[in-house]
Amino acid sequence: MVDEFVSQGTYPTIVKNMNHWIASFLLLLFIGCSLFTTEDSQTDDAKLRERAMKLHREAIVIDTHNDVTSPMTDEGFDLGARDTSGKIQTDIPRMKAGGLDAEFFAIYVAAKYAKEGGAARRAMDMIDGVYEQARRHPESLEMAFTSDDIRRIHKAGRLAALMGIEGGHAIEDSLSALRQFYRLGVRYMTLTHTNTNNWADSAGGINNPGEKRHGGLSDFGREVVREMNRLGMMVDVSHVADETFQDVIETTQAPVIASHSSCRALTNVSRNLTDDMLKALAKNRGVVMINFYNGFINTEYAKPGTAAPEKAATAATMEMLIQHFEHAIKVAGIDHVGIGSDFDGVDGMLPGGMEDVSKLPTITYELLKRGYSDADVKKVLGENLLRVMAEVEKAAGKAQSSGAKPSFAKINATKSP
Amino acid sequence: MPKRILAFAVVLACAFVSRPAAFSQSQSSPADDAKLRERAMKLHREAIVIDTHNDVTSPMTDEGFDLGARDTSGKIQTDIPRIKEGGLDAEFFAIYVAASYARNGGSARRAMDMIDGVYEQARRHPESLEMAFTSGDIRRVHKTGRLAALMGIEGGHAIEDSLSALRQFYRLGVRYMTLTHSNTNNWADSSGDINNPNIKHHNGLTDFGREVVREMNRLGMMVDISHVSDKTFWDAVETSQAPVIASHSSARALTDAPRNMTDDMLRAVAKKGGVVMVNFGKGFVNTKAVKPSPETQAKIDEIRNQYSGDQATMRAKMRELQGPPPRVPLEMLIDHFVHIAKVAGVDHVGIGSDFDGVGGQLPEGMEDVSKLPAITYELLKRGFSDADVKKVLGENFLRTMAEVERVAKSLQASGAKPSTAKIGAMAKN
Numbered sequence: 001m002v003d004e005f006v007s008q009g010t011y012p013t014i015v016k017n018m019n020h021w022i023a024s025f026l027l028l029l030f031i032g033c034s035l036f037t038t039e040d041s042q043t044d045d046a047k048l049r050e051r052a053m054k055l056h057r058e059a060i061v062i063d064t065h066n067d068v069t070s071p072m073t074d075e076g077f078d079l080g081a082r083d084t085s086g087k088i089q090t091d092i093p094r095m096k097a098g099g100l101d102a103e104f105f106a107i108y109v110a111a112k113y114a115k116e117g118g119a120a121r122r123a124m125d126m127i128d129g130v131y132e133q134a135r136r137h138p139e140s141l142e143m144a145f146t147s148d149d150i151r152r153i154h155k156a157g158r159l160a161a162l163m164g165i166e167g168g169h170a171i172e173d174s175l176s177a178l179r180q181f182y183r184l185g186v187r188y189m190t191l192t193h194t195n196t197n198n199w200a201d202s203a204g205g206i207n208n209p210g211e212k213r214h215g216g217l218s219d220f221g222r223e224v225v226r227e228m229n230r231l232g233m234m235v236d237v238s239h240v241a242d243e244t245f246q247d248v249i250e251t252t253q254a255p256v257i258a259s260h261s262s263c264r265a266l267t268n269v270s271r272n273l274t275d276d277m278l279k280a281l282a283k284n285r286g287v288v289m290i291n292f293y294n295g296f297i298n299t300e301y302a303k304p305g306t307a308a309p310e311k312a313a314t315a316a317t318m319e320m321l322i323q324h325f326e327h328a329i330k331v332a333g334i335d336h337v338g339i340g341s342d343f344d345g346v347d348g349m350l351p352g353g354m355e356d357v358s359k360l361p362t363i364t365y366e367l368l369k370r371g372y373s374d375a376d377v378k379k380v381l382g383e384n385l386l387r388v389m390a391e392v393e394k395a396a397g398k399a400q401s402s403g404a405k406p407s408f409a410k411i412n413a414t415k416s417p
Numbered sequence: 418m419p420k421r422i423l424a425f426a427v428v429l430a431c432a433f434v435s436r437p438a439a440f441s442q443s444q445s446s447p448a449d450d451a452k453l454r455e456r457a458m459k460l461h462r463e464a465i466v467i468d469t470h471n472d473v474t475s476p477m478t479d480e481g482f483d484l485g486a487r488d489t490s491g492k493i494q495t496d497i498p499r500i501k502e503g504g505l506d507a508e509f510f511a512i513y514v515a516a517s518y519a520r521n522g523g524s525a526r527r528a529m530d531m532i533d534g535v536y537e538q539a540r541r542h543p544e545s546l547e548m549a550f551t552s553g554d555i556r557r558v559h560k561t562g563r564l565a566a567l568m569g570i571e572g573g574h575a576i577e578d579s580l581s582a583l584r585q586f587y588r589l590g591v592r593y594m595t596l597t598h599s600n601t602n603n604w605a606d607s608s609g610d611i612n613n614p615n616i617k618h619h620n621g622l623t624d625f626g627r628e629v630v631r632e633m634n635r636l637g638m639m640v641d642i643s644h645v646s647d648k649t650f651w652d653a654v655e656t657s658q659a660p661v662i663a664s665h666s667s668a669r670a671l672t673d674a675p676r677n678m679t680d681d682m683l684r685a686v687a688k689k690g691g692v693v694m695v696n697f698g699k700g701f702v703n704t705k706a707v708k709p710s711p712e713t714q715a716k717i718d719e720i721r722n723q724y725s726g727d728q729a730t731m732r733a734k735m736r737e738l739q740g741p742p743p744r745v746p747l748e749m750l751i752d753h754f755v756h757i758a759k760v761a762g763v764d765h766v767g768i769g770s771d772f773d774g775v776g777g778q779l780p781e782g783m784e785d786v787s788k789l790p791a792i793t794y795e796l797l798k799r800g801f802s803d804a805d806v807k808k809v810l811g812e813n814f815l816r817t818m819a820e821v822e823r824v825a826k827s828l829q830a831s832g833a834k835p836s837t838a839k840i841g842a843m844a845k846n
Contacts, residue, residue: 073581076837117522121577124525128581131588132835172526176478176533180589183536406537408481 067345167193216243232396260340289340472774572598637825694769
């Protein structure tokens, strides 16, 4: 669209200063060229798509947030067969079509478990759901626990299944429980979900005056971050309040991730990261994984400087989604952006062209189209997350070998600031 | 007393205890006894000695108690120096979840806290302790001269009615689970509150409870019937496809406590290929303990129910009611081993000390884990062969554990899938 506009605008001014014949000749030549160019751009586009698909297949493609774990756990949904209900965005056939190599299944613990009890047990139920899929589909899925596992399983042509807890209340205020979750294979944890817990403020319910807040992380919350560092569990800042984000950056001794958050400068919602946060994340050597949810990427719906409307956006475009990748790359740098789809966690409210996991190659195509090099695209697709994960592992190894011991801090013994 | 009368009395006593005269202490010289002790110690060191129930996990988890150094408080019966003296080769640390968690929530998390306490000791003392998960592990760790640390959940409410949680506990290394503690849970009746009319009982195991047993079979987690009600015991035995264990229960024929097992139960465990691990707690082995009158029992039940969350007060109130406990010599403890070996067979008895779980109420001569060789000595003295003593010390249990592992493998190989049964979807009887 942009190139066409420029051509139309400049053509007549050239014609004015030429005689009729020359003008006619040039016009014919131009039409010919235009035809040729159109044909050529079609070929170019096909070529680009082909190149994108090839690159996408080669690359290690990682998504750090998928909520299909909930129907897996609660409705017995099986990843093996293509879903025909139209309600599910993730299954093995479509993961294969989408060239996905590693998925972090969300071990989502709803806020109600914090109130009613059973949070740790609920997390165990969800963890079981993931292991069960790996048991049922060994030819397609393999449990992975390290960055090396992801590379190895990718080589074997299978999907690496990983787990991240969504909602820090899952540990029921116990660092011992946190360690058991690590032992069970959980490799990241969002410090909160939409609820402020006993040690960290959430971006959700920020206007709920009834909720006791800590001004970010409490002392125990900082201890949780340090213990995650020592274990080698990635600290995930998606869902936390801005103050919590700052406290995490200040506390952590390893890179952190935002497993499913986009850019607040484009879409002004509290779940997205401000430019300052993106910069802080880059400085921390971490990575922001762009969330595909319409409500987080629609640049019309929640313009910066204006409050987000009460009702979530139901529509957004691919263009808007890619703008978030571009913005995050521009602000944080190409080494600090990745994919955190939130498939099956947003009621299907996804941009046109990104309706399910099979559409992931479009990201590769769109990024190449915008001039990113193959190497840069590979970073966004997975290498950035792999680097962060490897650094988190290394930091943990170093902490442990230099004598850092498991923390037995109790929440009651540490005070909220 | 004139000599002739004394001799007659000795003969009479021997006849009464129906024990071969050759093994009565009065006939062995001090030199013979020293030899026997030496032989016992040698045998004990050679054997794989396994204890299936130790509650030191609670002070480990709650008070930061470390196993590394000998306890000087006098309140703890277990630490690495005394484990070594006692020649113990494998310990099942109890992942005890108090009944209060069933009421107030947090059972699964509490179990995780306790599990962490065990792993932490193995992390701190790698030269002495190693985590073990299979019968093969126990044999291997024994060869390296270290203690194999294993875990068993005490109180089925730990799984918060979720078979998924059960599987994660297996994944974390838990290898047995008592279906209940002293509280009846949502799927199994306990012996601890079976007479409490305010508790909703299920007449044994519910359908979901049976599913728990089957899932434990499939996983290879030993079904532990210590603490359950009699009916739950029979339901578990009927349902289980693998041998079951009683990780810390003694013989009811000798000590009439609901936590102990009747002779019929002992025989049923034997028939399943399982094993009864004798509890050392005075309350379980005192052969002078008689069944209380219905009135006293009612008072006992009342105290149990009223102070179920406060063990110290419960014990104090019990003492107030029942008076000071009588002397419990080591002999009484050994009688339980002998009785179970007689009724269930020598292949179906083992050690389930309950050290650090009975408020220090232990028989004379069995005050802590360092005293374990006394079991070997006493059994030899009663005429058990070396091979039989080894069975009691650990081989019986290893056989049962290996069989549970074999059944699980066979079930899985024949296509048994993880159960997705939910408690709400099943009848509660």
